[in-house]
Amino acid sequence: MDKRFENLTKLPSEPAAKMLAEQNAKLGTQLSAPASAPIGVVLEELDAKDAPIDILRLMSVVLPARERVWWACLAARDIVGAGAANATPSLAAAEAWVFQPTDENREAAIASLDYAPVQDDTVNCALSVMYADGTLGPGEMAQYPGPAGGSSVAAFAMNIEALGKKMDQFDSYTQLLVDRALDIAKGGNGVFDASETKQEG
Template sequence: MTERFSDLKKVPREPAMRLLAAKRIKLATPLKAPANAPVETVLEELGAQQAWVCILRMLSAALPEREAVWWACLAARDICGDGPLTPSLKAAEAWVFEPNDANREKVQIAIDTADADDDTVLAATAALYAPGSLGIGDLAQMAAPPGAVAACAFGMNMTTLGSAADPMLQMQLIIDRAVSVARGGNGKVDKITEPPAPEPIAVEGDL
């Protein structure tokens, strides 16, 4: 047992399978853990199998909605790099800091006016759906799709892998960020978990 996924105080004290089912998320990696296993146990098993994408799916299901939006915002900042923050990201972050209808309306405006190639719109979409409905006003009476926030947060983080100089290091970073947020932190990581060493390539004639 490692300490990488311990002390996730923000994660609901429910079985991991229940959280996954509630958000319509399935893991591709078979598990030996019992159906009532907590999130930490499932994450440990997935980590032992180096099932990184499934770990991201589990974390996206386990994080509360507002925390998942912040995780997505951190990934969106990776996309922006040294350039200016996009309107989508600015609006999403403003909603995280003050989750009210006024900021949610700004999120909707940012989504409606976003450039077609703005990947950070996923962070804004997560913020829009986080309160549980499709928007404000009349849309507040219509429930958001189950797992919409988790899907947007997962997608936003996966998007960062395409532009990363070292995708495996980036994978460990976005996992570590989610763990930090799940522990009640701000997602900033001082030291990234060391990526696993690549498997040796078999050469014909090796014993």
């Protein structure tokens, strides 16, 4: 197996197809791998078939909640820039939840959605936090299920929004988004720029 898709220690051992089905997610690429295939095998096939968008979709499903939100936050930072001064309320709240995933920080992320401008793409980070455990929020809202795969859809959308801002760098930037997700899946923080992406064989 390609070393890029090995040692994804943060990912569950469940088959990729099962996780996709549980989150009501579909890939556009026809796979030859069996339904029982582990995540790494499916990722390698998608890579061989040059399907980076499907890799992003799958990674949005299989990353654990905190790692998924952090991945989305990195994409949001590509749009707004680094530093506290550039963070939108939704992005700042989502980042705070990643570092301290408390009910209070989750509530703050949800609250940020109420006053975010319509054109604020970073609300996807807060939405990914909102649906992080599959419910509509903490406290009383925990008894209400969120939309299937709501957190992963939001994280995927955040990455696609960022990609839309960099269409002139489509190939290199898409690879950066993939490499970030893989680094996070291996226990890294995903923080590196396009010049630092690795093509390992």
